[in-house]
Amino acid sequence: MSLQTLQERIRDAAGRGAALRLRGGGTKDFYGNAPRGEVLDTRAFAGIVSYEPTELVVTARCGTLLSELDATLAERGQFLPFEPPHFGAGATFGGCIAAGLSGPRRSSAGALRDYVLGARLIDGRGRVLGFGGQVMKNVAGYDVSRLLAGSLGTLGLIAEASLKVLPRPPSELSLRFEMPEERANEALNRWAGQPLPISASAWHDGELHLRLSGAVPAVRAAAEKLGGERTEGEAFWTSIREQTAPFFGGPEPLWRIAVPPPTPPLGLAGNQLIEWGGGLRWLRSDASPHIVREAVQRAKGHATLFRAAAKPAAAFAPLDPVLMRVHRELKAAFDPAGIFNPGRLYAEM
Amino acid sequence: MLWEEEDTRPYECDGLTAYRQVPMVVALPETEEQVQRVLQTCTAMGVPVVPRGAGTGLSGGALPPGNGVLLSMAKFMRILRVDSRARVAVVQPGVRNAAISEAAAPYGLYYAPDPSSQIACTIGGNVAENSGGVHCLKYGLTVHNVVRVRGFTMRGEAIELGSEAPDAPGYDLLALAIGSEGMLIVVTEVAVKLLPRPQCARVIMASFDDVGKAGQAVADVIAAGIIPAGLEMMDQPATRAVEQFVGAGYDLEAAAILLCESDGTAEEVEDEIARMQAVLERSGVARMTVSRDEAERLRFWSGRKAAFPAVGRISPDYYCMDGTIPRKRLGEILQFIAQMEAKYGLRCPNVFHAGDGNLHPLILFDANDADELRRTELFAAEVLEKCIELGGTITGEHGVGVEKINQMCVQFQPDELEMFQAVKAAFDPARLLNPGKAVPTLARCAEYGRMHVRGGKLPHAELPRF
Numbered sequence: 001m002s003l004q005t006l007q008e009r010i011r012d013a014a015g016r017g018a019a020l021r022l023r024g025g026g027t028k029d030f031y032g033n034a035p036r037g038e039v040l041d042t043r044a045f046a047g048i049v050s051y052e053p054t055e056l057v058v059t060a061r062c063g064t065l066l067s068e069l070d071a072t073l074a075e076r077g078q079f080l081p082f083e084p085p086h087f088g089a090g091a092t093f094g095g096c097i098a099a100g101l102s103g104p105r106r107s108s109a110g111a112l113r114d115y116v117l118g119a120r121l122i123d124g125r126g127r128v129l130g131f132g133g134q135v136m137k138n139v140a141g142y143d144v145s146r147l148l149a150g151s152l153g154t155l156g157l158i159a160e161a162s163l164k165v166l167p168r169p170p171s172e173l174s175l176r177f178e179m180p181e182e183r184a185n186e187a188l189n190r191w192a193g194q195p196l197p198i199s200a201s202a203w204h205d206g207e208l209h210l211r212l213s214g215a216v217p218a219v220r221a222a223a224e225k226l227g228g229e230r231t232e233g234e235a236f237w238t239s240i241r242e243q244t245a246p247f248f249g250g251p252e253p254l255w256r257i258a259v260p261p262p263t264p265p266l267g268l269a270g271n272q273l274i275e276w277g278g279g280l281r282w283l284r285s286d287a288s289p290h291i292v293r294e295a296v297q298r299a300k301g302h303a304t305l306f307r308a309a310a311k312p313a314a315a316f317a318p319l320d321p322v323l324m325r326v327h328r329e330l331k332a333a334f335d336p337a338g339i340f341n342p343g344r345l346y347a348e349m
Numbered sequence: 350m351l352w353e354e355e356d357t358r359p360y361e362c363d364g365l366t367a368y369r370q371v372p373m374v375v376a377l378p379e380t381e382e383q384v385q386r387v388l389q390t391c392t393a394m395g396v397p398v399v400p401r402g403a404g405t406g407l408s409g410g411a412l413p414p415g416n417g418v419l420l421s422m423a424k425f426m427r428i429l430r431v432d433s434r435a436r437v438a439v440v441q442p443g444v445r446n447a448a449i450s451e452a453a454a455p456y457g458l459y460y461a462p463d464p465s466s467q468i469a470c471t472i473g474g475n476v477a478e479n480s481g482g483v484h485c486l487k488y489g490l491t492v493h494n495v496v497r498v499r500g501f502t503m504r505g506e507a508i509e510l511g512s513e514a515p516d517a518p519g520y521d522l523l524a525l526a527i528g529s530e531g532m533l534i535v536v537t538e539v540a541v542k543l544l545p546r547p548q549c550a551r552v553i554m555a556s557f558d559d560v561g562k563a564g565q566a567v568a569d570v571i572a573a574g575i576i577p578a579g580l581e582m583m584d585q586p587a588t589r590a591v592e593q594f595v596g597a598g599y600d601l602e603a604a605a606i607l608l609c610e611s612d613g614t615a616e617e618v619e620d621e622i623a624r625m626q627a628v629l630e631r632s633g634v635a636r637m638t639v640s641r642d643e644a645e646r647l648r649f650w651s652g653r654k655a656a657f658p659a660v661g662r663i664s665p666d667y668y669c670m671d672g673t674i675p676r677k678r679l680g681e682i683l684q685f686i687a688q689m690e691a692k693y694g695l696r697c698p699n700v701f702h703a704g705d706g707n708l709h710p711l712i713l714f715d716a717n718d719a720d721e722l723r724r725t726e727l728f729a730a731e732v733l734e735k736c737i738e739l740g741g742t743i744t745g746e747h748g749v750g751v752e753k754i755n756q757m758c759v760q761f762q763p764d765e766l767e768m769f770q771a772v773k774a775a776f777d778p779a780r781l782l783n784p785g786k787a788v789p790t791l792a793r794c795a796e797y798g799r800m801h802v803r804g805g806k807l808p809h810a811e812l813p814r815f
Contacts, residue, residue: 054568055675055706077574106515113521114493127764135673136705137490137745139479139528140753140760141788142772146492146524150516167574189434193458195545195614217616258514262434279515301514316518322506326775327519333771345519 001044001063003128003159009040010157011126014337022153022341024063025090028099030307032152032315032344042094042157049160050134053078057117057134059162062094069093078165081109085241094158100150103241104200104211107192107261107276109166113149120160121148124335134162147330153341154349155334169199169213173223174233177208181265181274184208188277189262196222202240203274204247211237240275247273247284253308255283255292259301266295282306289313314347324348351375360419363404363411364466367668367716368751372399372413379424381501381537388535389505391418397781398503400531402442402474405466407669408750410477410530410786417781422473425537428452436543437496437513442473442536446480449541458543461488464746465654472539479528481746483579483653484610486704488544490746492527497540503782513540525772530748530787533776547612550578551622552646555629556603556636560584563605564679566632567703570609571676573628575621579610580704581653584683587660587698587711588652594659597652598645600636607703608649656700657711664696664713668725672736673707673745685735686710693724707745708736734759749787757787758794766791 013020019037029035046063053076060069066086073079083103084096097119102111118132121144132138132145148158179187184203191198197214210226211233212219223230239245248254252270259266261278270285285292289305289312296303302317319327324346331338331349342349351357352374361369378384391398397417404411413419425441428448432438433456438449446467450459463482464470470480476498481490488494497511511523526533557563563582570577583591583606588599599606609629611621622639629637640646652659660667674682683699690697696713712728714721733743733756743749743756757766769788773780789797 052675052677054572055677056571057675100516100521102516110489110493111516113524114489123768129762129765129768131765133740133742135675135707135741135745136486137481137673137702137707138742139746139748140742140744140757141749141765141769142533143479143492143524143528144768144772147521149521149524151520155520166576167571170574193433193436193456193545195548215613215617215620217620218614221614221616258512258516260435260437260513262432276515299514300512302512302518304518319519322502322508323510323519323522326508326522329775330520330772333768333775 003045006040006045006157006159007122007126007128010122010124010339013038013339014124014126017337018339019342020339022098022157024092024095025088027086027088027091028095031099033311033347035341035344037339037342040157043092045159048072055134056136056165057162058165059134059160060093061160062092062158064093066091066093066096073165077168079168080115080163081105081166082112082115083241084112085243087242093161097149097158097161098151098153104202104237104275107201107279108199113146115164116146116149116161117164118162119145119148119158121156122159123156124337124339128159132162136164152344154331154345156340171216171219172199172211172213172233173219174231174236175210175212175223175226175228176231177210177228178206179203179208180206184274185262185264185278192261192277196226200237201275201277204272209236247271247282250284252284252286253312254306255285256304256306257281257283257296257301259296259299263299263301266299268292268295293317316345319346351377360401360404360413360421363401363406363409365407365409365750365752367722368409368412370413370415372419373416375419375421377421377424384420384535384537385501385505385507387418387420388501388503391781392504392779395779395781397784399783400473400477400535402471402477403445403469405470406474406478406748406750407671408744408748408752410748410750410783412751414784420535422471425473429538431456433458435513437540438543439538439540440472442476442539443471446470446472446475453543457546459546460494460541461544462491462494465657472541473536476527476536476539477529477531478746478748481702481707483581483650483702485702486580487576487578492524494542495523495527495539496542498523498526498536499538500534500536502534503777503779508534528748530750530783532773532783532787535782547578549615549618550610550612550646551618552579552608552610552640552649553622553625553629554600554638554649555607555609555634556600557605557607557633558603558635560605560683561680562633563607564676564703566607566629566634567679568676569628569632570625573624575625575628577609577625577704578612579608581608582606582701582703583653583656584699586696587656587700590663590698591652591656591659594662595651595655597648599652603635608653653700660698660711660713665715665717668712668714668729669747670708670710670712670729670732671744671747672733672741673705674736674739674741676703676706678739678741679703682708682735682739686732689728689731693728695721695724695728697728702745705745706741730756751786754787754789754793755797757789758797763791763794766794
């Protein structure tokens with residue numbers, strides 16, 4: 001498929017005022033509010049456009065399979081440091097950026113948006129616009145490419161993007177500790193203030209798992225200092241990232257709760273799995289959305305209704321009126337006819 | 350409020366002294382309510398407002414409006430909270446960059462971005478410019494290290510972007526505001542991420558007898574899977590200027606030197622320094638010195654951090670460029686700069702954030718000589734446009750401001766510039782906040798005559814051109 005074909009589809013939809021549901025592999029259809037509109041499948045616009053390991057930059061088209069990108073980077077000993085979840089074999093590069101989700105390494109390596117260097121976007125008028133570029137430092141113009149991360153395709157079709165990549169850490173190992181929630185939270189926040197190579201954490205049901213990543217001597221020294229029991233790490237961390245661990249299998253709605261990491265236990269009913277040094281708390285709970293959001297807001301965080309058979313509330317925490325106005329104005333600037341994934345992020349836009 | 354010319358004159362320019370304009374009024378608010386009232390009043394009266402931090406910016410982003418208010422945030426100097434458990438500092442925008450790390454030091458924490466001007470520049474200015482520093486290859490820019498800002502829109506509405514919890518809901522407006530050159534909101538509070546200070550750091554000073562070899566060595570280090578904490582290059586004219594000024598101990602015989610820093614635990618640093626030395630050997634290094642102690646490490650860096658003032662001592666004026674290129678094009682751009690030196694008859698030492706491809710060539714000139722200034726500007730414009738041609742950008746960290754506004758017409762198409770204008774309007778529909786900076790109007794681009802021509806078609810052919 002060519003860029004022109006995509007542009008024509010978009011111009012045609014804009015002319016008719018028809019909603020478009022931008023979709024790659026459909027692995028994140030569950031995320032956000034219910035998608036609607038005619039499916040615009042991006043998978044045929046695929047391929048790695050350029051990859052220069054010594055520049056630490058990869059540029060790919062939206063339909064490129066995330067698995068293909070991972071494999072290409074792995075051949076040169078590099079990776080996407082934010083460890084994006086795939087949620088299925090069909091996950092695409094464009095969908096990954098539009099969803100903006102990061103995996104277990106988020107608290108040490110940063111989020112997806114931290115690695116976005118540039119993007120080519122087809123806006124709601126079918127125009128191809130380029131923002132950012134392929135260099136690490138670039139402050140020419142507003143940082144629109146980073147704005148696209150997590151925009152859920154509501155601003156335009158992310159046709160191509162450039163990301164910073166990094167070398168894989170030379171060594172990794174995983175540790176397990178028996179620890180109740182409060183003690184785990186205290187320990188995680190204390191360790192995070194020390195120069196320790198902790199690259200991931202997950203607490204669930206009285207067990208704290210840690211992953212250490214870095215130079216061989218640093219990882220060895222940290223493991224000795226921290227103690228705990230060595231475990232086979234990789235499969236475990238994949239099961240957290242991909243939500244295939246048993247915790248994620250329950251029938252109750254799954255909440256993704258973000259709070260400042262030292263926040264004490266929220267005391268919400270349900271089952272919890274805590275990542276990112278205490279900053280990300282997955283909650284399986286039938287509690288009313290109102291109660292969950294209120295408790296989280298008191299802790300200066302925000303709660304996303306991540307997965308649910310039928311979402312009993314809006315997916316994302318509501319915005320105050322000033323922020324919502326800015327959101328709507330930006331949406332109108334990029335997508336004047338309001339055709340891209342309407343309502344997926346917020347019902348108002 | 351200041352309005353007598355003797356009081357407003359000190360605000361006539363920022364670090365880019367070639368552009369000057371005495372503001373009509375300078376406002377020095379002390380509280381958020383005062384900021385809000387200034388903005389509301391100016392909105393009601395249709396008066397432009399230009400925010401300013403310490404005025405160390407190098408692109409004229411804080412150039413005052415002759416018909417408006419210069420809003421100095423200098424009195425917002427308080428560190429509101431250092432939360433060692435959450436590793437966050439909440440500060441007012443007028444707090445100096447270095448003061449944050451000083452306040453965090455008792456907890457073994459620091460704020461990572463360290464622009465060379467860090468002893469003077471403020472965090473508010475860093476947010477406006479998305480400032481980098483010599484350690485940003487490993488630790489990121491301002492955008493990677495600020496988690497939340499609070500402030501006001503031009504209309505005086507309170508607005509908060511980002512959050513101290515990860516991944517704030519909605520669009521990433523924080524990313525949009527950082528580096529927006531004070532054109533979207535006025536920031537009154539900034540929450541930054543604090544990192545544990547590495548236990549130890551050492552730096553290799555590596556000499557090369559050829560600038561191209563030094564450039565290749567940079568790529569070789571990264572290809573070996575190493576992300577140095579700092580990776581800087583200086584050419585011989587730059588090291589010679591610096592050495593006279595601070596006595597950093599640089600190898601003055603080298604055509605170029607690299608500073609390659611490793612930080613972390615003692616074991617980690619020892620391991621990484623050894624690996625970097627091995628790579629540099631293979632890349633044809635002429636000589637290497639590894640800092641023996643902290644004093645020597647700081648001395649090696651002092652030269653790099655003092656490069657601009659040092660150059661200022663060997664020339665009446667200098668003009669600092671800020672283009673970024675893909676690292677592999679380094680040889681080409683240096684060759685091009687050498688050609689421009691000959692073409693315009695001006696000298697140009699080079700300092701370079703080699704790790705991230707960000708160049709700071711410094712054109713030496715005398716501002717009292719009108720023709721030298723003219724040649725300098727032409728020289729700089731050619732270099733920036735070459736950066737775009739090589740796949741880079743006109744500004745890596747200093748911002749567009751008023752300085753590089755014409756080159757924006759080369760880097761972006763009219764549709765993209767129009768989108769930038771729309772982004773501004775989403776925050777500031779009346780276009781009163783720092784107007785005329787960073788994003789050129791299409792008419793201005795037409796006037797500059799360098800509008801991006803794609804497919805042989807001149808965009809917006811209907812616009813008047815002169």
